[in-house]
Amino acid sequence: MTALTLAKSLNAGLRRAMEDDPKVVIMGEDIGRLGGVFRVTDGLQKDFGEDRVIDTPLAESGIVGTAIGLALRGYRPICEIQFDGFVYPAYDQIVSQVAKMRFRSQGRLAVPMVIRIPFGGGIGAVEHHSESPEAYFAHTAGLKVVACASPGDAYWMIQQCVASDDPVIFLEPKRRYYEKAEVDTEATEAPYPLFASRVVRDGTDAVLLAYGPMVKTCLEAAQAAAEEGKNLAVVDLRTLSPLDLDPVYELVRRTGRVVTVHEAPITGGLGAELATRITEECFYSLQAPVRRVGGFDTPYPPARAEEDFLPDLDRILDAVDRVLAY
Amino acid sequence: MTEGTFGAPAGEPDLVQLLTPEGERCEHPDYAFDLDDEAIRGFYRDMVLTRRIDAEAIALQRQGELGIWASLLGQEAAQIGSGRAVRQQDFIFPTYREHGVAWCRGVDPLALISLFRGVDHGGWDPADVNFHLYTIVIGAQTLHATGYAMGMQRDGCVGTGDPERDAAVLAYFGDGASAQGDVNESFIWSAVFNTPTVYFLQNNQWAISAPQERQSRIPLYRRAAGFGFPGVRVDGNDVLASYAVTKAALQQARDGGGPTLIEAFTYRMGAHTTTDDPTRYRLQDELEHWKLKDPLARVKAYLTRNALIDDAFLSDLDTEADDLAAHVRAGTLAMPEPDLAATFDRVYAEMTPELRAQQEWFREYHASFHPSGQAADGGAPHAEVTR
Ligand SMILES: Cc1ncc(C[n+]2csc(CCOP(=O)(O)OP(=O)(O)O)c2C)c(N)n1
Numbered sequence: 225m226t227a228l229t230l231a232k233s234l235n236a237g238l239r240r241a242m243e244d245d246p247k248v249v250i251m252g253e254d255i256g257r258l259g260g261v262f263r264v265t266d267g268l269q270k271d272f273g274e275d276r277v278i279d280t281p282l283a284e285s286g287i288v289g290t291a292i293g294l295a296l297r298g299y300r301p302i303c304e305i306q307f308d309g310f311v312y313p314a315y316d317q318i319v320s321q322v323a324k325m326r327f328r329s330q331g332r333l334a335v336p337m338v339i340r341i342p343f344g345g346g347i348g349a350v351e352h353h354s355e356s357p358e359a360y361f362a363h364t365a366g367l368k369v370v371a372c373a374s375p376g377d378a379y380w381m382i383q384q385c386v387a388s389d390d391p392v393i394f395l396e397p398k399r400r401y402y403e404k405a406e407v408d409t410e411a412t413e414a415p416y417p418l419f420a421s422r423v424v425r426d427g428t429d430a431v432l433l434a435y436g437p438m439v440k441t442c443l444e445a446a447q448a449a450a451e452e453g454k455n456l457a458v459v460d461l462r463t464l465s466p467l468d469l470d471p472v473y474e475l476v477r478r479t480g481r482v483v484t485v486h487e488a489p490i491t492g493g494l495g496a497e498l499a500t501r502i503t504e505e506c507f508y509s510l511q512a513p514v515r516r517v518g519g520f521d522t523p524y525p526p527a528r529a530e531e532d533f534l535p536d537l538d539r540i541l542d543a544v545d546r547v548l549a550y
Numbered sequence: 551m552t553e554g555t556f557g558a559p560a561g562e563p564d565l566v567q568l569l570t571p572e573g574e575r576c577e578h579p580d581y582a583f584d585l586d587d588e589a590i591r592g593f594y595r596d597m598v599l600t601r602r603i604d605a606e607a608i609a610l611q612r613q614g615e616l617g618i619w620a621s622l623l624g625q626e627a628a629q630i631g632s633g634r635a636v637r638q639q640d641f642i643f644p645t646y647r648e649h650g651v652a653w654c655r656g657v658d659p660l661a662l663i664s665l666f667r668g669v670d671h672g673g674w675d676p677a678d679v680n681f682h683l684y685t686i687v688i689g690a691q692t693l694h695a696t697g698y699a700m701g702m703q704r705d706g707c708v709g710t711g712d713p714e715r716d717a718a719v720l721a722y723f724g725d726g727a728s729a730q731g732d733v734n735e736s737f738i739w740s741a742v743f744n745t746p747t748v749y750f751l752q753n754n755q756w757a758i759s760a761p762q763e764r765q766s767r768i769p770l771y772r773r774a775a776g777f778g779f780p781g782v783r784v785d786g787n788d789v790l791a792s793y794a795v796t797k798a799a800l801q802q803a804r805d806g807g808g809p810t811l812i813e814a815f816t817y818r819m820g821a822h823t824t825t826d827d828p829t830r831y832r833l834q835d836e837l838e839h840w841k842l843k844d845p846l847a848r849v850k851a852y853l854t855r856n857a858l859i860d861d862a863f864l865s866d867l868d869t870e871a872d873d874l875a876a877h878v879r880a881g882t883l884a885m886p887e888p889d890l891a892a893t894f895d896r897v898y899a900e901m902t903p904e905l906r907a908q909q910e911w912f913r914e915y916h917a918s919f920h921p922s923g924q925a926a927d928g929g930a931p932h933a934e935v936t937r
Contacts, residue, residue, distance in 0.1 A: 275704060281735070281738050281739060281742055283731075283735040283738065283739075285693065285731060285732050285735055286693055286696075286732075286735035286736070286738065288693075289693025289694060289697065289732060289735070289736070290693050290694075290696050290697030290700060290736075290739055291697060292694045292697055293693065293694040293695060293696060293697020293698035293699070293700065293701065294697040294698070294700055294701045295697075296676075296682075296694060296701075297697070297698050297700075297701025297705070298701065299701055299704070301697075313731075316732075317690065317693065317732075320687050320690065321685075321687070321690055321694070326896055326897065326898070326899070327671070327893070327896045327897050328671035328672060328683060329671075329672065329675075329676065329683055329896075330670060330671075330896055331895065331896040332675050332676070332677065333676065333677075333683075334899060336899075365897050365905075366898070368898070368902075388899070388900070389899035389900065390898045390899045390900060419900075419902075465902075466902035466903060466904055466905075467904065468903075
């Protein structure tokens with residue numbers, strides 16, 4: 225066990241994936257000597273060479289599009305998109321090409337690749353550096369979408385995604401990059417399956433559903449609620465496509481009350497999907513409508529207003545109070 | 551109505567030509583055709599047969615058997631010339647009109663037609679024929695081509711001097727596509743990484759209704775210079791020149807000499823697709839002008855003048871074309887309807903529980919209309935069709 229930041233865990237996970245499989249290559253902007261703007265690939269080029277840690281020209285469609293060609297040739301590329309707001313120039317390559325290659329080849333072609341995207345706000349950045357684009361990708365058949373929330377998950381999930389034969393959008397909560405936890409880098413096997421949610425706090429009164437950066441916020445909210453005598457469960461979804469909701473349904477049947485939490489704007493967000501599925505599956509167990517907490521339906525605001533935009537303890541606890549009031 | 555590129559670029563010094571529209575061989579200082587007359591007979595056969603596939607597919611579309619068809623009429627020489635220049639180990643990334651190139655790769659025309667009929671998204675296995683699936687999104691495949699070429703480099707298949715091992719990628723796109731970001735990003739990548747990528751741009755003068763002038767203010771082959779690699783313009787209606795230029799560029803790429811952009815100057819004699827109406831935007835004169843440059847006629851003139859073909863050859867070829875057309879027609883009509891339930895299995899390597907549930911739901915729902923358990927088309931029972 226070592227205490228590692230989430231960024232260092234990713235680095236260690238990438239390193240191990242590259243050691244395990246010589247076909248793994250990493251490509252992106254400034255990932256070589258600089259080690260990426262968040263230093264996630266720090267030192268990898270030094271150890272694996274410029275052919276496996278490829279500093280690319282500055283063109284996102286090119287990064288993803290050439291990675292597809294490499295994957296078709298038998299490689300396992302990992303693309304780093306520098307910031308969430310810059311994935312859109314690669315949108316066609318991801319949504320129309322990566323996602324559909326297996327389908328349109330009638331299962332003959334595999335495009336095993338990972339697209340890493342640092343996502344979410346809370347770091348005081350300029351515009352296009354704080355977005356939550358997950359719903360676009362979760363809506364796309366052929367892609368799998370995961371979000372890590374802790375250093376341990378970051379370490380293991382990235383390796384599992386590289387090993388997966390399906391293309392994966394890998395979301396990294398950038399505001400949690402420098403938070404530490406104990407990670408067992410000696411273990412031979414991942415402690416949890418890749419496409420599975422996890423109950424990270426059990427509870428009896430209501431359940432909070434979150435992923436990525438909001439998992440920690442929800443745990444803090446649950447902690448605060450406990451001081452007022454409310455016992456909240458927290459689920460880290462981990463996988464956004466496919467969703468793994470069996471553990472969630474169980475909690476809903478027990479508590480009857482649910483709040484979903486994400487940074488992305490509410491309309492058409494993951495929360496809407498979660499609320500619908502829970503309603504379809506657990507209608508008679510629900511004591512209150514599922515409530516969603518999220519960003520507003522505005523573009524991401526200037527950084528000095530982001531505190532008001534992003535879900536925080538108060539907004540989450542307000543929603544909890546509302547579902548408990550029924 | 552625009553004049554398009556009517557008249558250009560006859561006599562342009564930059565245009566590589568080895569066979570004139572009148573069917574006479576001519577010389578070029580940098581490129582020579584190095585095959586014999588038997589090969590030219592073969593090219594002629596290829597062109598006649600692909601034109602016939604094309605004509606049959608248009609007829610099938612008109613009769614309601616195909617949803618749409620993108621005709622290659624007029625582009626046979628560009629496609630057969632370039633397609634015959636590839637080696638087995640090379641890999642091709644086509645757009646959606648490369649029926650002649652597919653022919654050179656040994657792809658059954660029915661595998662192309664199934665896409666336009668709506669049976670599948672491409673019926674061939676790219677790994678079998680080193681010919682990727684058609685790509686409908688304009689220019690997207692050029693990036694895949696570059697990435698694939700990077701893979702060849704990494705696999706040690708470039709510049710070894712072993713003709714069996716060294717390989718290159720040939721990427722096709724159109725004059726319209728040349729304006730796409732992806733194509734330009736692909737140029738940058740190929741140049742920066744010196745990949746074995748040969749770009750074969752078929753400038754057929756039109757991107758649906760937009761003339762070439764709407765895509766570029768300079769001749770397209772000159773774009774390459776700005777990216778740092780050679781560009782060459784070839785008479786795309788000249789199969790000998792298309793072959794010679796592509797062969798040279800591929801060899802340079804295999805040797806480690808990096809990318810080349812080939813602009814095949816040609817003309818789309820038919821409509822963009824069967825849903826298009828070219829009379830709305832182009833002059834009949836332009837078509838008449840290009841008919842004089844027909845890629846098949848000039849090869850035939852050469853072969854006839856030199857007594858390399860006779861009536862027996864031509865009538866045999868006619869019969870062969872008729873048989874091929876009959877194969878296309880019968881095969882099209884015999885294509886089984888696709889089974890939607892089976893398509894669920896092709897989305898992921900590892901299917902998701904939600905998708906499996908949807909598949910099962912659909913299967914039961916569908917079966918409720920067909921209590922015998924037979925598929926709607928009377929084909930295999932579902933249990934056999936799906937896993
Ligand atoms: C990205 C994209 N935009 C628009 C279209 C619709 N479209 C299909 S073909 C075409 C014209 C393409 O022209 P060109 O690249 O010159 O190729 P050609 O069909 O003439 O061979 C257009 C606009 C498309 N398929 N993809």
